Amino acid sequence: LLPNTATEMSSYAQLVQCCSAGGSSPKAKEAETYSRAREIQEEAGARSKTVVRREGFGRCNIPTCTLLATYVSWLAFLWLMPQLSYYFNDQLMMFNHRWADKYTGPNNFLCMTPPEEMHCSNGSKFADLPLVQWRMNVSGRRNVGCGCGQGVVGEGACGQDGSYGFTVSSYISTPPATGAFLGLLGPGIVSMWSVMSRFHQLTAPPYCLRLLQYLSLLAFQLFFAAFCIGQDCVFLEVHLWTTIAFEVALWMYNVLYVVVACMYGPSKSNVIWIVLAGAAMSLGSNSMTKLWQGLVKTHHFAGYGWAMEHGFYIWECFCLTGCFSVGPALMILGEVQVTISVKPKSPSHGDPEAGAAQARQPLRPLRMASA
Numbered sequence: 001l002l003p004n005t006a007t008e009m010s011s012y013a014q015l016v017q018c019c020s021a022g023g024s025s026p027k028a029k030e031a032e033t034y035s036r037a038r039e040i041q042e043e044a045g046a047r048s049k050t051v052v053r054r055e056g057f058g059r060c061n062i063p064t065c066t067l068l069a070t071y072v073s074w075l076a077f078l079w080l081m082p083q084l085s086y087y088f089n090d091q092l093m094m095f096n097h098r099w100a101d102k103y104t105g106p107n108n109f110l111c112m113t114p115p116e117e118m119h120c121s122n123g124s125k126f127a128d129l130p131l132v133q134w135r136m137n138v139s140g141r142r143n144v145g146c147g148c149g150q151g152v153v154g155e156g157a158c159g160q161d162g163s164y165g166f167t168v169s170s171y172i173s174t175p176p177a178t179g180a181f182l183g184l185l186g187p188g189i190v191s192m193w194s195v196m197s198r199f200h201q202l203t204a205p206p207y208c209l210r211l212l213q214y215l216s217l218l219a220f221q222l223f224f225a226a227f228c229i230g231q232d233c234v235f236l237e238v239h240l241w242t243t244i245a246f247e248v249a250l251w252m253y254n255v256l257y258v259v260v261a262c263m264y265g266p267s268k269s270n271v272i273w274i275v276l277a278g279a280a281m282s283l284g285s286n287s288m289t290k291l292w293q294g295l296v297k298t299h300h301f302a303g304y305g306w307a308m309e310h311g312f313y314i315w316e317c318f319c320l321t322g323c324f325s326v327g328p329a330l331m332i333l334g335e336v337q338v339t340i341s342v343k344p345k346s347p348s349h350g351d352p353e354a355g356a357a358q359a360r361q362p363l364r365p366l367r368m369a370s371a
Contacts, residue, residue, distance in 0.1 A: 011269070012180075014263065017025050026120075026156030035056070045115065052216050054335040054336070054337055054338075055202055055335065055336050055337075055338045056196050056334060056335050056336075057194070057198045057199070057330055057331050057334045057335075064331070064332055065261065066088055066187060067187050067188065067191055067328055067331055067332065068130055068328070068332065070184050070185075070186070070187045070188065071184075071185075071187070071188050071324075071325075071328045073184050074181070074184035074185045074188065074324075075321065077180050077181065077184060078168070078181075078317055078320060078321070079317050081153060081154075081168065081171040081172075081177075082156055082166065082171075082310060082313070083315070084152075084153050085151070085152075085153040085154060085155070085171060086156050088151070088152035088153055089111065089146055089151045089152055089153065089155075089156065090131060090134075090156075092134070093138070094111075094151065094152050095109070095110060095111035095135055095144055095146060095151060096109060096111070096135070096138070096139045096141075097109065097110040098110070108283045109139075109141075109143075110146075110150060110151060110152075111135075111144055111145060111146040111147070111150045111151050111155075112143045112144075112145075112150065113143060113144075113145035113146065113147030114142060114143045114145065114152060115127035115132065115142060115143075115144075115145055117145065117147065118145040118147065118155070118158075118160070119160065120157075120158035120159065120160070121159035121160065121161065121162055121164070121165045121166075122158065122159065122165070122309060122310075123156065125156065126145060126157065126201045127142075129157050129158060129262055131157045132144060132145070132157055144155075146174075147233075148173060148231075148233035148234065149173060149174055149175065149231070149233070149234070150174065151174050152174060152176050152177070153171055153172075153174060153176070153177045154170045154171040154172065154173045154174055154177060155170070156171075157307055159170060161232070161312075164312040165309045165310065165311070165312055166310045166312065166313040167232070167312055167316065168313060168316045168317070168320070169231070169232040169239060169243075169311055170232065170233075171313075172231075173231045173232060178231070181228070182228050185324065188324055188327055188328045189221070189224075189327070191327045191328050191330075191331040192217060192253070192326075192327035193217065194331065195327055195330045195331050195334065196214070196217060196253075198246075199260070199271070199330075199334075199336070200213075200260075202336045202338055203260055203261070203263075203264040203269075203336060205260040205263060205264070209256060209260055209263075212252075212256060213256040213257075213260075215252040215254055216249050216250075216252040216256065217249075217250075217253045219245075219249040220246050220249035220250045220253060220284065223242050223245040223246035223249055224242075224246040224250075226237060226238060226242040226245075226246075227242040227243055227246055230242060247319075247323060250323050250324075251279075251282075251323065254275050254279070254323075254326045255275070255279075255327070257271050257272075257275050257330070258271070258275050258276070264336070265337070267337075268336065268337035269334070269335060269336040269337060270333070270334065270335055271330065271334055271336070272329055274326060274329045274333060274334060275326055277325075277329075278322045278323065278326040278329070279322065280322070281318055281321055281322030281325070282318070282319045282321075282322030282323055283322075284318070286315060288318050289311055289315040289318065301324075338368060
C-alpha cells in the first residue's frame with residue numbers, strides 16, 4: 001500500500017529504506033511496511049475534519065431565474081383573469097374577431113353565442129347587461145356572448161357557473177387561457193420532480209416513502225392533465241372529480257416532505273416551514289376570502305358587488321397559490337443540513353488542490369521486490 005500525501009510518501013520511503021538495510025526476510029519486510037503504511041494512513045484520517053453545511057436544491061436542472069419568471073407570470077395570470085377577460089375580449093374587441101379567408105375556415109366570429117343561451121348566476125338577463133349592449137352596438141349583431149370555448153379568456157360579463165358565479169374553471173375554458181394556465185405552470189411542475197429527487201438524495205429516506213412520494217406526484221400529473229383536458233363546459237363530471245383528485249395527490253406529495261424532514265431532523269432543514277406556509281394559504285383560503293369581503297363591505301370600498309360575485313374565484317386563487325407554491329419555493333429557498341468529511345489540503349508541489357485530491361486517494365497495493 002502507498003501513503004496518500006507527500007509527507008507520508010517521505011516517511012514511507014525512509015521506512016522502506018530502513019527495512020531494506022536490515023537482515024529480515026522479504027515477507028517480514030512486507031508485513032512491517034504494510035503495518036507502518038496503515039498507521040500513516042490512519043493518522044492522516046484522524047487529521048480530517050467534519051464540516052456541516054447547508055445544501056440547497058439549486059443543483060437541479062431548471063435555472064432559478066426561469067422558474068421565478070414563469071411562476072410569477074402564472075400567479076399574475078391566475079389572479080388577474082377577470083381583468084384579462086375584459087382586456088382581451090372587450091377592450092381589444094376580440095369578441096368580434098373573425099377569421100376571414102376564402103381558402104381556409106371556419107369563418108365565424110370568436111364570440112358568437114346568442115344572449116338567450118347565456119345564463120347569469122346572479123339572475124340578471126345577459127342581453128340587458130351594459131357590456132353586452134355595448135358589444136351589440138359596436139358589432140351590429142346580437143350573438144355576442146362568449147360561450148363554451150369562445151373568447152381569449154372566458155366570459156367576464158357575468159358569472160356562468162351556477163351558485164359559484166365566477167370561477168377559475170370558467171375563465172380557463174378557452175384554448176388560449178388553458179394554454180397560458182398550463183404553459184406558465186410547466187416549469188413549476190418540473191421543479192417538483194427535480195426537488196423531490198434532490199431531497200431524497202440528501203436525506204436518504206426509506207424506500208417506501210420515496211416510492212409513495214413518487215407515486216403521489218405521478219398521480220397528480222395524470223389527474224391535472226385530465227383536469228385541463230376535461231373543461232367544465234365540455235366534460236363537467238370529469239372536471240369536478242379530477243379537481244379534487246389532483247389537489248389530494250398534490251397535498252400528499254407536499255405532506256411527505258414534512259414526514260421525511262421530521263425523520264431526518266426537524267432542525268436540519270427549512271423544508272417543513274415552506275410546506276406549512278403553502279398549507280396555511282390553502283387551508284386558510286376561505287377565511288382570507290371572507291376577511292377580504294368583510295373589509296370591502298365594512299369600509300365601503302368600491303366594487304363590493306364585484307367582490308361578492310368573485311368570492312369563489314378568489315377562494316380558488318388562494319387555494320391554488322398555496323398548492324403550487326411548494327415546489328418552486330423549495331427549489332429557490334429550500335436547504336438541507338448535511339455533514340461531510342474533509343481532509344486537510346496538502347502543500348505538496350505548491351498546489352493545495354492537488355494535495356487535497358491526492359489525500360482523497362485510497363491506499364494502493366505495492367508489489368514488493370523480492371530479496
